[in-house]
Amino acid sequence: MAERDVLETDVLVVGGGPAGLAAAIRFKDLLDAHNAKNGGSKLEASVMVVEKAAEFGAHNLSGAVLDPVSLQELCPDFDAKNAPVSTRVTGDRVYFLTENRSFRLPIVPPPLQNHGNRIISLNQLVKWLAGEAEKRGIDLLAGFPGAEVLYEGDRVVGVRTGDKGIDKHGNKKGNFEAGVDVRAKITILAEGARGSLTKSLVPRLGLDKGRHPQVYSIGIKELWEVPKGTLPRGEVIHTAGFPLEEDTFGGGFIYGFTDTLVSIGLVVGLDYKDPLLDPHGLFQRMKQHPLVKPLLEKGTMVRYGARTIGEGGWYSIPRPYADGVMLIGEAAGYLNPARLKGVHLALKTGMQAAETALEALIADDTSAAKLKAFDDRVRSSYVKDELWKTRNFHAAFKNGLWFALPQLGLQEITGGHGLEDPLEPSAGYAEMQTLARYWGGGLGKDSFERPKADGKLTFDRLTDVYNSGTKHDEDQPAHLHVADPNICETRCKEEFGNPCERFCPAAVYEMVPKGDDPKQERLQINFSNCVHCKTCDVMDPYQIITWVTPEGGGGPRYDDL
Amino acid sequence: MKIIVCVKQVPDTETRIRINPEGNGIVDQDVNWVVSPYDEFAIEEALRIKEAKGGEVVLVSLGPDRAQTALRNGLAMGADSAVHLKDAAFDAADTMGVAKALAAAIKGIGGADLVLTGQQGVGGDHSQVPGLLAGLLDLPQVTMAIKIELGEGKATVTREIEGASEVWETALPAVISAQKGLNEPRYASLKGIMAAKKKAIDVKDAAALGLAAADLAPLTTVASLELPPARPAVRMIDGDPETQARELLRLLHEEAKVI
Numbered sequence A: 001m002a003e004r005d006v007l008e009t010d011v012l013v014v015g016g017g018p019a020g021l022a023a024a025i026r027f028k029d030l031l032d033a034h035n036a037k038n039g040g041s042k043l044e045a046s047v048m049v050v051e052k053a054a055e056f057g058a059h060n061l062s063g064a065v066l067d068p069v070s071l072q073e074l075c076p077d078f079d080a081k082n083a084p085v086s087t088r089v090t091g092d093r094v095y096f097l098t099e100n101r102s103f104r105l106p107i108v109p110p111p112l113q114n115h116g117n118r119i120i121s122l123n124q125l126v127k128w129l130a131g132e133a134e135k136r137g138i139d140l141l142a143g144f145p146g147a148e149v150l151y152e153g154d155r156v157v158g159v160r161t162g163d164k165g166i167d168k169h170g171n172k173k174g175n176f177e178a179g180v181d182v183r184a185k186i187t188i189l190a191e192g193a194r195g196s197l198t199k200s201l202v203p204r205l206g207l208d209k210g211r212h213p214q215v216y217s218i219g220i221k222e223l224w225e226v227p228k229g230t231l232p233r234g235e236v237i238h239t240a241g242f243p244l245e246e247d248t249f250g251g252g253f254i255y256g257f258t259d260t261l262v263s264i265g266l267v268v269g270l271d272y273k274d275p276l277l278d279p280h281g282l283f284q285r286m287k288q289h290p291l292v293k294p295l296l297e298k299g300t301m302v303r304y305g306a307r308t309i310g311e312g313g314w315y316s317i318p319r320p321y322a323d324g325v326m327l328i329g330e331a332a333g334y335l336n337p338a339r340l341k342g343v344h345l346a347l348k349t350g351m352q353a354a355e356t357a358l359e360a361l362i363a364d365d366t367s368a369a370k371l372k373a374f375d376d377r378v379r380s381s382y383v384k385d386e387l388w389k390t391r392n393f394h395a396a397f398k399n400g401l402w403f404a405l406p407q408l409g410l411q412e413i414t415g416g417h418g419l420e421d422p423l424e425p426s427a428g429y430a431e432m433q434t435l436a437r438y439w440g441g442g443l444g445k446d447s448f449e450r451p452k453a454d455g456k457l458t459f460d461r462l463t464d465v466y467n468s469g470t471k472h473d474e475d476q477p478a479h480l481h482v483a484d485p486n487i488c489e490t491r492c493k494e495e496f497g498n499p500c501e502r503f504c505p506a507a508v509y510e511m512v513p514k515g516d517d518p519k520q521e522r523l524q525i526n527f528s529n530c531v532h533c534k535t536c537d538v539m540d541p542y543q544i545i546t547w548v549t550p551e552g553g554g555g556p557r558y559d560d561l
Numbered sequence B: 001m002k003i004i005v006c007v008k009q010v011p012d013t014e015t016r017i018r019i020n021p022e023g024n025g026i027v028d029q030d031v032n033w034v035v036s037p038y039d040e041f042a043i044e045e046a047l048r049i050k051e052a053k054g055g056e057v058v059l060v061s062l063g064p065d066r067a068q069t070a071l072r073n074g075l076a077m078g079a080d081s082a083v084h085l086k087d088a089a090f091d092a093a094d095t096m097g098v099a100k101a102l103a104a105a106i107k108g109i110g111g112a113d114l115v116l117t118g119q120q121g122v123g124g125d126h127s128q129v130p131g132l133l134a135g136l137l138d139l140p141q142v143t144m145a146i147k148i149e150l151g152e153g154k155a156t157v158t159r160e161i162e163g164a165s166e167v168w169e170t171a172l173p174a175v176i177s178a179q180k181g182l183n184e185p186r187y188a189s190l191k192g193i194m195a196a197k198k199k200a201i202d203v204k205d206a207a208a209l210g211l212a213a214a215d216l217a218p219l220t221t222v223a224s225l226e227l228p229p230a231r232p233a234v235r236m237i238d239g240d241p242e243t244q245a246r247e248l249l250r251l252l253h254e255e256a257k258v259i
Ligand SMILES: Cc1cc2nc3c(=O)[nH]c(=O)nc-3n(C[C@H](O)[C@H](O)[C@H](O)COP(=O)(O)OP(=O)(O)OC[C@H]3O[C@@H](n4cnc5c(N)ncnc54)[C@H](O)[C@@H]3O)c2cc1C
Pocket: A014, A015, A016, A017, A018, A019, A020, A050, A051, A052, A053, A057, A059, A060, A061, A062, A063, A064, A065, A066, A067, A122, A144, A145, A146, A147, A190, A191, A192, A193, A195, A196, A197, A218, A219, A220, A221, A265, A306, A307, A308, A309, A328, A329, A330, A331, A334, A335, A340, A341, A342, A343, A344, A346, A549
């Protein structure tokens, strides 16, 4: 076997989203400032960012309305430097939808007020941040997923990047290139929601002890090119109700991103009960609603994507540090569920981790005791303020929208306490009910019918997948590991009707005939369609699906999402 | 042994191409630019020759600023140095202009023992530059190489032809263009990428190559460019196998008119 390269760096950031890039940029700025002050005793320190996408930004998808507070701190002159955040919010509307009607809320609930915010494409912002990082001489390595955490005892000492050039049977191809051990004094995990390394590290180090399980939603989004004048640039619309049933958490968003580009999406709580629920299909129905259709019908869809969002809030955040490691951004769960905003907290916690990292390197102490300063920074900043006020937000929806509304009102008045504090959520997948329980046995898997797509306003999943630009080398092992495919063919089919066929927004999972008997089916994994949303890893009711990083560079291309 | 590899940056084949309003080119925005796959074969081959026989690999690319990414890619794979030909005057150049600039650059760095190119630049697919280059440099040329063996002052090249292959021998230096099947290009390694950041790219404009506007005046121009017609939607045939077979037969006969 080819010898594995080892690379050393002081700070290694895994994941080049807003959190990871803010950490790297802040670290370099602080280091330079420190060295300018201490001419005599300069600290030589390197920072490296590894990102699984072929290019920075390609895997970053968001709404997004940005609260610019932390961008302002990271790059005070961001407007002058042409950060792609020039669309200011000019109007805020909230609607409650029934199947055919819409009711505009007379006032916009405080968490949804967006005055002073910007409508952005996270993809564009990340590209810009990568440019800023590059200017500072930071080592940016796109196409290199962190595949494994390296430990010495319980101390994190870096990350092994993924191997390249392995064929679908697991054999090395002629161009095999072994992953590299990147050893670092401090590793910062910035993988975003449901990070694959974070997922294994948190329980291993017991960082989730005493915390609530994270609860997730899936956000599905399309970008539409529409004639000028269709929706004012800067207009923000949020919807509740249709197409979601009252027992399902979530809502829609429609943003006037530019004069001719509309961002539209639907967020569906991944703690839904109906095993036949189909988030992608619901999103198609949302577009047919009389409020929405007129905004799109003269336009064309240009991009598609999906991504999970960790909405558990404060109580779901694990201890964000251990020996040699910190967790930032949505990898840890820093997202305000009431505002559905995580970008500003990703940037801020990235900066706070950078501040802590520099202190630790100067003191030559990267132990958990030293890195605890990161948590202290979080707790004494607006990150905690915001998350504390909304700490029971998602949990309030446990019994549906109508029970949630009065509780949310009370939370608003009591600074987040509400009736009960903490309200304990259960893991989302555990909420899914069996076909027999939810549909009283009357309905089987066969009764599910995928809505017909017209190819103009509504699309089937394969058309949408095409528009996500996703691509993986087909000659590699599937990066979706199903621990026991037998369960899919037997128990799951019977009990839940193979919900993976519906919750995956990219048609990756498909039950296909096994032989001549049409009743016998086996699971086929069309992994090259995967858009890295992580929904399957979250929502599979038996928790037997594990998403691992595919060969570096594979995945979606979220231009302007 | 000094090997020069000519590298072109082209749109990724997955890119959704949009035609510009003038109808004679594509819209650059949102295009994912990559090293032309045939050029990757050429780079890989150069690196293998260098690994076997020693020497140096120099990359040359003509294009706007973004072409540097393609050169960095090649440097990360293991090439030693790179020359970037950049000038607004190149924008309107056709294949002849490009070949003149490349030839001037190759002469400018003292020529080479071997010049490798891809057999075509994906996208434009002219396949003209290698031939023009050989002409301008007054060197022998072998195209469509799927195997290259080097001897003393000569190379034995297997080239792909329709349904067969043929073997040629050529004196060196020569211009050899790479076809798919020549090799399997390596991935740029993490160490390679880090090392590539420290390698300098030499930028040259038309004046530095001794070329005047008249030298670059295009002999051919693109009159118009069109996207292929949209493909009709896939039609699924329902029913039991017999009905399906009948319906398929009918459709092939009556609608597709292929049988
Ligand atoms: C539909 C939707 C709408 C949203 N709307 C808003 C909004 O309006 N306002 C707002 O503020 N927030 C919004 N959010 C939330 C916001 O997008 C996230 O909170 C934010 O992107 C988190 O940033 P991050 O850097 O932590 O993670 P991400 O943006 O997810 O970035 C993580 C990066 O790490 C990479 N990565 C992951 N694992 C690995 C690995 N193992 N190795 C290498 N690289 C890896 C990924 O490819 C990615 O580039 C929305 C989210 C969604 C899905």
